[in-house]
Amino acid sequence: MKTVVILAALVAVIAALDIDLSVEIDDIERQQKVLSLLENIQQESTDADWWQIGSEYDVEANINSYTDEKAVEEFLHYYNSGFMPKDETFSMFNDRMREEAIALFKLLYYADDFDTFFNTAAFVRVHFNDGQFLYAYYIAIYQRPDTNTLVLPSPHEMLPQYFVDTKTLLKAYHVKMQNGNDGQEGVNNQNGRFIFYANYTSPWLTGNEEDKLSYFTEDIDMNSYYYYFQILFPFWWSGNSLEQFDEYQSDLFYFTYQQLVAKYYLNRLSSGLGEIPEFSWIAPIKPGHYSSLSTNYPFFSRNENYQINKVENAMNIQYLNNYEQYFLSYIEQGNSEILQNKKLINLRNSPVDLVNEYWFTNYELAENLPQNQKRSYGIVGLHLLAGTPDPLDKRIAIPSDLELYQTSLRDPVFYQFYARTLNYIFQWKRENLEPYSSSDLNLEGVQISDVQIDELVTFFELYDFNISNAIYYSAEEFNANDRTNFTVRQPRLNHKVFMLRVSVQSDVATSALVKLFLGPKYDSNGFHLSIEDNWKNFVELDWFMINLTLGQNEIERSSQDFSLYRKDTDAVAELLKMSKQGKVPFDMSETLYQPERMMLPKGTKGGFPFQIYVVVYPQTSLPLELTKYSLLLPDTKPLSYPFDRPVREASFKQPNIYNKDVFIYHEGDDNPNIYNI
Structure with a gap:
């Protein structure tokens, strides 16, 4: 099962990933309520329970239900002077819109209990701008202790118009109004599910x-x-x-x-x-x-x-x-x-x-x-x-x-x-900042004797994602809960799964941290790059902890297990289905990470030269109060250590640091805009 985006990314840690876990009844009910406000975010659902709640709720009459009365008064100030129009584009770069969004967030955040929070959220959903609501709602759910373990859908499903070009959306509107495809290029009807082939940029x-x-x-x-x-x-x-x-x-x-x-x-x-x-x-x-x-x-x-x-x-x-x-x-x-x-x-x-x-x-x-x-x-x-x-x-x-x-x-x-x-x-x-010295970087008694990595290959693959939230439905369609599915099919970058194999000879039994970095080997003119000039251009691909034993240690690590990347997210319909079953797939650290398939830069047909660094260094345990963030923080050192400061190349020549040249290849179409429609 695919993993999902969890807005409780830094709040708790579970040992197993991609496993269905039963959750408390209260959490299931909260999950369903939270998701109910996100279905077809741009459309009014006047028959929904939350619509009735939001239409009738009076913030000022319930001011005692908030823990910060000043936040309520601030909201009422903006409310009485007029918020931004409901159907305009919301931007945090607009001063007035930003102030209003912050006021909405505080109103949601300071709700005394979940019922007040949900009633307030329903009120905001009914009366205020969709983008402004989403921004304040997502942050409040993440920050509130009674909601920060709940699951929220990805932004590209909430407001598809920010991720899909206008031409594709116009095709979808046309198909919807015509009750089916009438021969438009780049549209495929698969058993009532309309698929629209889309480029990244208009031709x-x-x-x-x-x-x-x-x-x-x-x-x-x-x-x-x-x-x-x-x-x-x-x-x-x-x-x-x-x-x-x-x-x-x-x-x-x-x-x-x-x-x-x-x-x-x-x-x-x-x-x-x-x-x-x-x-x-x-x-x-x-x-x-x-x-x-x-x-x-x-x-x-x-x-x-x-x-x-x-x-x-x-x-x-x-x-x-x-x-x-x-x-x-x-x-x-x-x-x-x-x-x-x-x-x-x-x-x-x-x-x-x-x-x-x-x-x-x-x-x-x-x-x-x-x-x-x-x-x-x-x-x-x-x-x-x-x-x-x-x-x-x-x-x-x-x-x-x-x-x-x-x-x-x-x-x-x-x-x-x-x-x-x-x-x-x-x-x-x-x-x-002084570069790290040899003594800073050396792990005494530990030597990386060899590093092997599978061939690195990127390619473009087709990917489907739902854009139904950008489509308007009739009241009958909306309430029947049997709406036509509109999907965009787009090429995206991915890479073949690869294995990293590290051979470590250790004279000591100790806990250690392993980090993998990828960086350029040559500049744009083909000249070799010194690490002293190039330290700031390295990307951290992975970190993981190991227990070294005396003698030879053979370590294998699949790219699918790399710590700093996440898998695809589930659709809101799937999340609703799972919540009704009382099950949610948890990965408590994914939210802050880039997509797994984007970890490698696009390669070339003949292979583009890069270099990797594998670093093994002593594990410094997190303080007890920070252990719950251990999937994000490997230790107390800077996240990009040892590339967090200028480098002295001679100091990096340590037995526990291994440098290796690699090539990244690309297979198949070199241009992702293969449809040209």
Whole structure:
């Protein structure tokens, strides 16, 4: 059985994966209720029980049913002044929409019990914007202790229009209105289930060199992964229910963006696109981006050589420049007082945390400043790079790929922006962190004598996913619960299962941690890359614990067992079916991980050269209070250790560190847009 996305990813750990477990009756009922609000999210179901509840519920009359009266009053303030329209596109990059969504989240979060929470959620579902509801609802379920073990469906099934191009959706609407296919190209009727063959990008847009990476940037699971990351760790919320995990959050943000950018870079290299281009706030933005998505409006597209440095952007550009220059001043002074005195962030631990928080979280900035002064470097920067004009009506947002978490990864400027952000962090690390020494890295008495890995092969496969939530049904169809199924069939990247075999000679019996990294061997010009210049471009593929015995240890590890990746998610219909049976397949760590099939960059026919590092180092046990996060945190070291800081190549020549050249091949069609329809 496929595994599912669990929003309780960091709350508990179970030993077995992909196993059906009986759950308590209360949990089953809660699971069914939570999922009932997500069925055909854009359509009103006036005969549903939750609709009656939501229509009649009065928040103000039940103010005593919330643990934070101030949160209710804040919600009522926005409610009385008017929320965003129900059918507009919701974006966290719109200041007013973001404030309203946070008010909705707090209303849901501070509900005193589950019944109040569900009544409130039904009220929000009936009266408020669908995207705004989903954002607040998902975060609240994740944060609340009485719901954080419940299962939620993937974003691409909730709002398919953020993952499927307009042409395909129009075909689906046409088939629905005609009660069947009337000969449209690229549509297949399989026993009443309509299948629509879809490209990644519309054919008239093909030609942009970035289209070579559409299999990566437009992958539905990669974009769902990024949406989940923003749901699990909203930058504006410091009241995270993860307790002691807070101190690791800044490292998690750094790790997430470093891995995303490095993975994108590896795919650029193997696709012949070379280095990630740099940009300037005062020069034209070279890459254009032509979106093929639409909601009520077509998504905004940015032309090549977009002129970002114009009068209406002057204040925001000044803010961004000042933010970056302030950090450079901090580097020059060589101490953290310049940032601490500014009180921009919540400094809890080391200078590394300080730097990561400055660029990625800024809780103090988000919570302590007046409403009209709150700014986020990321939101301001990405908004300018998207090039979307500011609407006259502040209650609406002009949608663009870059300004929605479900679609951000589609725009190549996303990776340029975060490469720029990470470069500031890398610069600080080069000047402030000593590379690990030989004694830091050596595991005495342990030697990796050999590493063997199966041939690495990628390929494109066909994948079906449901888009019925984007279709409107008649009241009779909706209530009959016998609705036509609409499915998109799209090629996606995958790889053949491979085995990693590690031979370790040990003179000691000890517990150890094994990590596997993949990185580039040559730059885009074919020159060999030194690890001292290349440490920031490595992707962590796996980590696992082993108990070494005296003598020779033979370790085998299947790519299907790699810790940092998840399998496909189940559809909401399947989740409803399982919940009614009292069974749910649990994998408590998947939510934060990228899809398993995307772990390798796309290969080439003749094999593209990469290199791997296998590192064995002493296991440092987690403190007792953190053991429940052990599927996410292998130990107390940084998540990307030992590639979390600049590298001295000589120090990496240790018997417990093994470097090996590998090639990644690609079989079958090289272009995923094989249908061209």
